[in-house]
Amino acid sequence: MESQDSDLLWQLAGVGFSYGGQSVLRNLDLAFAHGQCYGVLGANGSGKTTLLDLLCGLLAPRSGTVRFGNRSLSGWRPGELAKKVALVPQDFVVRFGFSVREVVEMGRHPHLGRFAALDDHDHQLVDGVMEEMGIQTLADRSVTRLSGGEKQRVAVARALAQDPQVLLLDEATSNLDIFHTLSILGAIRRRVDEQGLTVIAALHDLNQAAFFCDRLIFLKKGHLICQGSIDDVLQADIIHEVYGVDAQVRLNEFSGCYHVSYRMPSPQSSVHHL
Amino acid sequence: MGFVLFALLIAAMVFSATMGYMSLSAGEVIKVVLHRLIGSGVYPDPVAAAVVVDVRLPRILAAAIVGGVLAVCGAVFQAILRNPLADPYTLGISSGAAFGASLVIVLQVFGLALPDGLSIPVFAFAGSIGTLFVVLALASGDRRLSSTSLILSGVIVAAILSAAIGFLKFLADEQVGIIIFWLMGSFSGVSWTNITVLIPIAFLGLAVCMLYGRELNIMATGERTAATLGVNTVRLRWILLLTCSLMTAVCVSVSGIIGFIGLIVPHLLRHLVGPDNRRLILLSFFGGGILLVIADTLTRAVLPSEVPIGVLTALIGGPFFCVIFKKRQQDGIAGL
Known part of the structure; x- marks a missing residue:
């Protein structure tokens, strides 16, 4: 692997993006470090895919700046970036x-x-x-x-x-059975632990995120709700805020990971959420 | 495979040159060509030489090159538009050429003294290039120049042009036959002048297309994946659309509109050698050449009267394509 000019891979400052006047990401400040596995979570249309597209240079931000390594992402030629960043599309x-x-x-x-x-x-x-x-x-x-x-x-x-140094996964395991989900995520996880691969994965399944990721980023309607380690942010009140469902997060002895159970909120609290 | 197809193309061309009103042996044809090319000491029969060099060879060469170019452009358009049903005419290039040619004919009907042999190719060429730019201008509002916007723009422009051609036919009144005949395609008027224009554009274009073989393969994985592999998809589309449209426009201006070659040849070859464009493009050139030389020989020397070649290729190619399409459906292959 090449020498690392900076501890951080990406730095996003005040990043916004919109499609035809409709704002998809708003004023996002994020940083991604080497050798970590990030999960990007949020409801449908929360901006997960757009965020991945911005990171790999497929889209340019309408506002704010995206830096990759030691320079602005727009300064990277597509061929140069492709040696470092790979995307698995949905x-x-x-x-x-x-x-x-x-x-x-x-x-x-x-x-x-x-x-x-x-x-x-x-x-x-x-x-x-x-x-x-x-x-x-x-x-x-x-x-x-x-x-x-x-x-x-x-x-x-x-x-x-x-x-690549970085693998971007856009719901890459959504079509897989349990065995293949575990074996593929396991193989990728080994690359993170043994070779310092960085992974940023847009996910729907919170339990998958709990088993696979080090850090989580929660998006809602293009806003950053919170980010942090699994221990810090995989919590019932955050899940309720992002998805509008009641959740319980428990450490599962069998898998050794946090396990999230859900149920629809009572009608009263659902109105409150909307 | 490349050598086999190349040898077949040469054989088809020699065989075609032996056929016609005056029957010649293959040896005689080769003797004439060698004499012309390298001035070999063996002097051929002067009548045979005149027939081969002045009458048959330009037409056969034109058929080989036009067939090759249409097939190459078919393969390339299919790859960049990610659509196995795309061909050199998908973006309305043929309609533009047809409009240009029809315009010349109508202007002549109204008494404008335009020289026949030159004006039709020039106007056909201008028409197709003009159309291409209108289509690209329409599609480029979408900054990714996606295949959907391109195909849609092509369909819109082609529809307008075909209405305009209808209007020109109406204006042409009794002379409408000339327009219709031109639209059906023919190699009967081809001269060495046409060949000297065709050759450089065909081979330069072929070289450009072959240069981008690997990128064209990657386009098959989708625009998003191709872009993350470092392929500049927009630039690739611009370069290859312009190159292939130029190549097609020159062909159309020489031969009129000849359909189905660009569709069938790459399709068949993908069956035989797989979809890798690094091989497919050159093989398509040979394959298209073989097919059109045979078709033109059929209409020139075998059939009792000369059927327009565009009609012949569509009449043979269309049903043939239907058969492949049904067969592949039965094999359970989605799409083509």
Whole structure:
């Protein structure tokens, strides 16, 4: 890994974004450090995906500044940034029947010269991530013939083939069964713990967040509600404020993680929330 | 695969040159071509030489290049628009060319002395390039230049143009046949002058398209993923749309409108060699050339009277495409 100019990866100051006059993110101040696993949580339309798009330079903020490393994010060429930041999108649709291996190999693009072919190192890396995601037996299968869960594993493998410092996950495990959710999040978590990978994951499942993340960021209608370590912010009153449901957070002995149970609030308090 | 298709293309061209009103042997054709190219000592029959060099060769070469270019542009348009049904005409380029050509014919009907051989190609070219810029201007309000905005803009502009062509046909009155014939495509008027324009644009364009093979592959994963892999999707679209539109416009100005080549050839080749654009683009060039040389030979030398080639390709290509489409549906492959 390259020398780190700054302890912080991203610094967002007063960041706002709007689509056609409708404000999606408002006055956001956030910082992301190396080697941590962040969960971005919030109801549908709270701005999670927009935040990820801003972090990987797909969108430019309408107001405020985004710094990555030691300079403004807009100063990074897309090819440079792609060597450091990879995104796993929510819906990964590949056209034209490329094979699984071909799609994973596309992850090497930022590291290759225009006319360069993949060398031994690239092939090893591609084989490695396919094994990690358990898709080596699908290598020659067309991606159009995969199940939703298999496709999602290919999407993660493709992003890992970029050999990034940061992995952005946009609800990347929403199509997966429990076994594959645990094994993929586990594999990514190992990379965080052993190789210092940084992960920023937009998630819906609070229990998944409790098991997977170090720190949580709660968004509501584009505002930052709170951020902090799991211990500090995974709390019933915050969950109620963000989602409008009653929750109970308990340490679960079996999993060793916090476990959140929910129920719809009583009619009176629901009116109060709205 | 590349060598096989290239050899097939050359064979198809030689075979085509032997056929026609005056039948020649393949050896004779090769003798003529070699004599012209490298001045070999073997002197061919002067009549055969005249037939091959002045009459058949420009037409065969034009068919090969136009077929190749249409197929390459089909492959590229499909990749950048992420749509297997896109072809060089999707963005209304053919309608623009048709409008330009129809305009010349109508102006001639009204007594404006425009030289025939030159004005139609020039106006057809101007029409298609003009159309392209209108379509891009319409679509570029969406700063990502997404495939949806591009296709939608193309459909809108093509609809307006086809109404305008209808109006021109109405104005042309009794001369409407000339417009209709031009719109159906033909290689019958091709000269060496056309070839000297076609060759540089075709090969420069082919080189540009091949340069972006890997980026085109990545476009298949979606605009968002492609952008996070460092592909400048907007710039890629601008460069390749302009390049392919130029290539298509030159072809249309030479041959009129020939459909289905850009759709069928890349589609078939993806079946045979897979979707990797680094191979597909060059193979499409050979494949498209083979197909159009055969089709043009059919209409020129086999069929009792010359059927417009655009009609022939659509009549053969259309049902053929339906068969593939149904077969793939039965195989359970979603989309194409």
